[in-house]
Amino acid sequence: MTATNDFIPTTPYTHNIEKGIFQWSAPSNIALVKYWGKRDDLGHQIPANPSISFTLNNCKTITSVAFEKKVNQDNWSFDLLFEGQPKEEFKPKIQKFLERIAPYMPFLKDYHFTINTQNTFPHSSGIASSASGMAALAMNFMSIEKELHPEMTEEYFYQKASFLARLGSGSACRSIKGNLVVWGNQENIEGSSNLFGVPFSGKVHSVFENYQDTILLVDKGEKQVSSTVGHDLMHNHPFAERRFEQAHENIDQLIPIFETGDLEAFIKIVESEALTLHAMMMTSMPYFILMKPNTLQIINTIWKFRKETNIPVCFTLDAGANVHVLYPEHTKEKVLQFIKNELVGYCQNGQYLCDQIGFGAATL
Known part of the structure; x- marks a missing residue:
């Protein structure tokens, strides 16, 4: 069974990278069985019950992350743009996300990040963009980590991306893979976990x-x-x-x-x-x-x-x-x-x- 510590790198990264840019899209999702309630005694964003969702196709967030090595590695350094314009009010949420994922991504303070994000659906349309937004951000950070550690397996890449996305927004862990995703321990679903979403493993008509x-x-x-x-x-x-x-x-x-x-x-x-x-x-x-x-x-x-x-x-x-x-x-x-x-x-x-x-x- 996967544990939280499995996502903390145990050896130094094998590669060095000065700068680069990645871009990912991640969709929204709609739960069929709902997640409502958290088990705070077990850590951040642990669901009190399992959920299962349809991953959507058109309603998505597109996020690019440009990164560049910096000299001062004592603090966080990032700019946030929404549809190309600075968006100061979104920054505290990103800051909190970085703080939560820091133990699992030791490179974060080495770089200055420029995060540029947009949604394919109208802003303030009443569609939650936190799931798609955090999922897209997690995919970008995982792409950077894969550059630093190319030996990473694809399974680990996607599992850790879902794990990280969850720390930003619980339901975001269901937006990494499609098309039916289960999040939360469920006895009859192989591989299901409170820590990340997994594609539904059963037969689908x-x-x-x-x-x-x-x-x-x-x-x-x-x-x-x-x-x-x-x-x-x-x-x-x-x-x-x-x-x-x-x-x-x-x-x-x-x-x-x-x-x-x-x-x-x-x-x-x-x-x-x-x-x-x-x-x-x-x-x-x-x-x-x-x-x-x-x-x-x-x-x-x-x-x-x-x-x-x-x-x-x-x-x-x-x-x-x-x-x-x-x-x-x-x-x-x-x-x-x-x-x-x-x-x-x-x-x-x-x-x-x-x-x-x-x-x-x-x-x-």
């Missing part, structure tokens, strides 16, 4: 290939409660333990569902998980609601459409008001028509994004 995700942008404003605060509220939550058990049970049930392509059973679990996530928010103390009236309108309209047409379209939610509409590729034409006819009116400025299952981070 062809109906899940190119699965579609249309994201309806219901509310693009800042969430009134951050995910970090929401996770913390699970500590004394009256229903927390039962919720964590439920996540394990739901992943166990998904294993045969993925194999057989039973979409009716898939829909029940995915929608139940989305509603459970928000039920946890509504029953924490203090309690809060991230759904908006239009979120509920969309859910009811999807249920009505599915009942009338038998088309296997369903919804899931993140910790926010936006709705992810999930459906198999063969229903794409009908579902997109339904979205345009009946759901777009509930979106802020009529905005929605079309996406589908993708395959993780890519070097550019």
